[in-house]
Amino acid sequence: MDIEKIFNSFNKKKIAVVGDIMLDRYIFGHVSRISPEYPVPVVDVSHETLRLGGAANVAVNIHAMGAKTILFGIVGNDDNARTLKKLMQNHGVSPEHLFHDPERPTTCKTRILSQNHHIARVDYESRDEATAAAEEFIDRHFKASIDSLDAIVLQDYNKGVLTPSLINKIITLASSRSVPVFVDPKLKGFFNYSGSTVFKPNLSEVASSLSITLQNTDHDIEQACKQLMTKMRCQHLVVTRSEKGLTICNDRFTHIPASSLDVADVSGAGDTVIAILSLSFAAGLDIETSAEIANIAAGTVCQEVGAVPVSPEKLLKACREYFKA
Template identity: 40%
Template sequence: MIEQLHDVIQKIEQEWPAKRLLVLGDVMLDKYIWGDVGRISPEAPVPVVRATHQSQQPGGAANVAMNLAKLGAQVWLIGFTGGDADEKLLEACVKEHGIESAFVPCSGFPTITKTRIVGGRQQMLRLDSENLGQRAQGDHSRLLERALEELPKCDAVVLSDYAKGVLMPELCQAVIHAARQHGIPVLVDPKTADFSRYKGATTVCPNLNELSVATREDARNLEAMLTSGEQMVSAFDLEYLTVTLSEKGIAVLRPGNRFLAPAQARQVFDVSGAGDTVIAVLSLCLASGLAIEPSVQLANIAAGIVVGKVGTVPVEKHELLAALAPDIALHAEDKVLTRDELARRVAVWRANGERVVFTNGCFDLIHVGHITVLEQSRRLGDRLIVAINSDESVSCLKGPNRPVVGENERARVLAALASVDAVTIFGEATPFELIVATRPDVIVKGGDYNEDTVVGAKEVKSWGGKVAIVPTVEGHSTTRLIQRSLAGTSS
């Protein structure tokens, strides 16, 4: 269960799209050759992959940028390229996803590429194209100049280090110093054993092996390694160290203090890019002012999604919110939504291919008849929206003594029901505007309605939806409950 779940959802849905992040590091192009394996080569004991198609994805620091873009953020990406055909492919890939880039081409250095050959769902081989020599000082100066130009416009900085020659100590320190002056968090994904180049960052995010190398502790001795990690926080002037521990989860280390977020159990197909996903989620959380504890819990969930995919494929915002659905179902307050919040939630459901059902009413004094209609409505789709009349609207419909229960309390009670996925309040005479805004697949009404008398029926049918009339439970109504109460009877 994520701490501060309501705050987390608010930030994902409302704040993340407004955040701008700078990703600086080793950009790469991930190429894939996809095919089928049916036999072993007669020339050597290796499988023969019959290629069916090819694809490419941004990799390395560019994959971090992709993760951020898929999570809804605005992203500026800076790194070295080769001024070659692969650079153009990479530029096209990131531009397609709305990522702004400022690549610095270096003479004699090709754009770094990793070509993976995949048979079925299994990676068979990887071919790397790169030059790990020392680039000219002028190239580093141009890179730093671009980074410092963009940094003040950003809400967080990610230093994505793949040890390919971008994040030299001088550049890291210049960027970290400038970020601290502007109060901008800096997160580092390290690939070098010497963390001193990252001194002053908000956090460094090593995995188990990287921390083992940096602390010179045996990875099998987790306690000693984490203790050494705590000491590094003070030594390198970090706020905390964030360590991914594979199947154990993510640990946040401070001197004398630890927080462990357990991993989310998932079937693993490919761990490529999981670390990029973690740091992307963490950076957006910190850019939004979220505490590190719920941030790592959310990052764990995101990592669990991405390892279930084949290849370096980013997690998308709708997937992350869908993964939070079981937790949301246990928190009624997170299902009571404004009209704008409802529109965003419906967009997530649609992105996940879910069928949306809509019903409405006063729902004053919830009774077994209401429950039955709601349960039957939910069976008609994957998500159920319940729109309730505001107190003023109920009074106009039912008289000055109604409602008995106020709109906020009615909404909260309905949201606590397992069959209900979202509750919203409307003040208009009818829910027509809500129906048009949410475009449900099914509208449900109970009682004596027919299609001709259901508000929005024509519109729903125009976009391929349908209207369902659910019979009410005889003998149960709010009016009857009030009459019994006034009479002092129970039947």
């Protein structure tokens, strides 16, 4: 396999990402005492960082690999929105397809860490469904872009952007143009994505959606996948299994073990998987090879603290070693 040739082909692809956009704020510090006011740790702050999360992190991962991306989503009319748009521009992703809703806050997750361990998280968000005006804006701009796309990612964090009607419009239009749709779902609205090309839930989402107790064994996963495939009518089911890697279900089962790289933080790993999975598939690779590359990419970003885009250099090196073996 010519990995360099595959990576070079990424810059010819264009992928749309539709979903819940977030601003991730990380506060780093050191805990050396307990508050006298209440028995909680006191964090002496050393520094803060701001990163793109959710659907924005997916878009940044795709762009980092050299492809073009269009990001559709909703932000508020607040300082976090302005910060988020500036970060997008810094990463080469245009904010022009974001709908501004002054009645809702821009989703922002603030994580407080001590010695790189998470102490607490503070969320600013609305989980209300997108307004009719927001949905119409996204639908109109999406339709204008469809004929230039090689793939579509629907990144759902249950913050309200991906309404049932918008999902149906996107999948129906994509199907009519033979553009593959990749879905990273959450439990609410799980079965609204019927007819997608690739459906990528995690282990707990599969168990909850089927109302079953699911052990993380190959046999249990295969039985659950059979049930889920009949409900989803997707071409490929890709189940991420944490330390067990991932499983692909189509006309057969393929189990891919997790990368053996050191794990510092799993934040954003799922975003990286769906980004690289969609990009590799759009570049003409089969679903199994695409999933192997995505799995390796997740391993590389888990070496960093916080959600970070994949490094093409690190991924290329890791892929060379993997496919040589």
